[in-house]
Amino acid sequence: MREIPQAGASDAPVDVRRAAGDLLVRARNGDGEAFRGLVEPYRRELRVHCYRILGSVQDAEDLSQETLLAAWRGIGGYEERASVRTWLYRIATNRCLNALRAGARRPPEYASYRPEVPLPEPSHRRAEPSWLEPYPDVLLDGIADHVPGPEARYEVKESVSLAFLAALQQLPPRQRAVLVLRDVLGFRAAEVADILDTTENAVTSALKRARGALAQELPGPDRESAPLPDSPQERRIVDEFTRAFEAGDVDAIVAVLTDDASLTMPPLPLEYQGPDAVRNFLATVALRHGRRHVLIPTRANGQPAFGCYQRDPRTPILHAHGVLVLTLTGSRISALTRFLDNSLLTVFGLPRSLRT
Template identity: 80%
Template sequence: MRGAGELLASARAGDGEAFRELVEPYRRELQVHCYRILGSVQDAEDLLQETLLAAWRGIGGYREGASVRTWLYRIATNRCLNALRDAERRPHGDAARRSEVPLPEPTHRRAEPSWLEPYPDVLLDGLADHAPGPEARYEARESVSLAFLAALQRLPPRQRAVLVLRDVLGFRAAEVADILAATENAVTSALKRARAALAPDPGWAGTPLPDSPEERRVVAEFTRAFEAGDVAAIVAMLTGDAWLTMPPLPLEYRGAEAVGHFLATVALREGGRRVLVPTRANGQPAFGYYVRDPASPILHAHGLLVLTLTGARITALTRFHDNSLLPAFGLPRSLRA
């Protein structure tokens, strides 16, 4: 196996296979990094490819005093910031805004919709084992949770990048300044503002471990209740301050009563067969959601549903309507009943 120095020399000489070996260990973590900043799996994959292409074209300018990893993060971060400046990269998703039935008045309405997409856990499983630096403040699971990602998307792009680089990845202030071509004072100031705006999630410490007996029990109970259309059973599983959101709709239903009313009047308003197919997203239990077509034995996909848990209770339900997300989770668009 060739060392990094030999791979770098060969890549600079035009050896594409050497370049692939040099950057491959960082491919997955770079994709997750782009996802944290952009909030979109599809955009993250596009920006990852742009990053690797830019690295290949610019490898002659690589400064050997910096690590390959830091060099790639510099390219990826600045590509993401450039993408965020381009409003045209964001889909407007008018179809996602429509509903088959009138929606009840939300308890809260955001000024702007969130374009956040869920991230398949199967991709997180492929992350290289890079321990975050000593500056990191967030645990790995917390840093990909939907609550954390949604809060990140509300930060200005540069603050978002600084917080991810410093508090999630643990880069030092001097390294972040180099990545962003900024001063350390500017990085420190941006981080201070980002931390002030990004309130920590107090309930994360009580989240069951993935695939633990407690999590499996909650998932099984929720599946039975949802497929049976038992709103009362679902409400009994919610915390009092539970909330429901449906990105990209800028609507939030907060409190067990409001969530229950939404389920009774919209999601579970009629009989018929519903099926939840388990998967995982953002380190959380998730389901492909399918509804029986009354005219055929086919169950059609109705998006993805993600649960946020605290202990044995559900604190949030996030419904993603976009069926184009399903293939990333290995889920079909339809099932035979």
């Protein structure tokens, strides 16, 4: 991971600094094209930053757009005490914290969700719903190699995984922001203090609490790593799961799970832990009475995922049945995460229904 050169840094190429300075002058004079040229290199990473803090794809898109609009309106007040990138992160972070304080964020279909059959008693029940949504891998393109700063603890792939994001959502908003800015993006403590308009001591204290809480939520360091994306091992596991799930073969699905595998359905605060609990859920709910599905492959959060469609035996129509994301550990599947909101399919470029 390498450091992003700051605006005006002595090691930045002279022509790059001159070009950025020219864009800034023109943007301050009301040149919209110059402003777009100034902020476009940061658009995607700002959206991912908002997603990490908010956990919602649509909210992240909205807040990143609000950030750029606020920057355009406030470009005249930008004093160049920090880089353009840091200035944008200051706006984005505080907009996200304001949105979290407003407390009005909810997946649109959650309130109307009613299971067709009673759900089994879960192994674990969270106190609050999880507002986490999956993030399409196509929106991550182009940011993996240059976002983390020199003090970052996490690689981009790790910091967008569902396990990391789910753990992050358990933190209070300000701790969440501090940990993302310090350990994911690698901003220095003084920079984070400036972004959040607080002291370095406050940042250090919040970071210590956030790291401690996150360590309790994340898998242990001795856990096997996931196979590389699109590797033969990953393809083999995904193909085995796809065949088993589309055939409604519960035993074959359970055979590819780890001994501590879990099944969750955000935003429902329910978790089914262990192969027996997952088996019971699949047999009595998801695949009961010979229900059949078609899985359309995609990728989310750096992990294999599917648009899930349920067959209707009376018609050739396949009905949307959420987005399913697999977490792989070694040669098996350690988590099944089915997101209930069918509107998420459009985020992945998938239709709400299919015809066989």
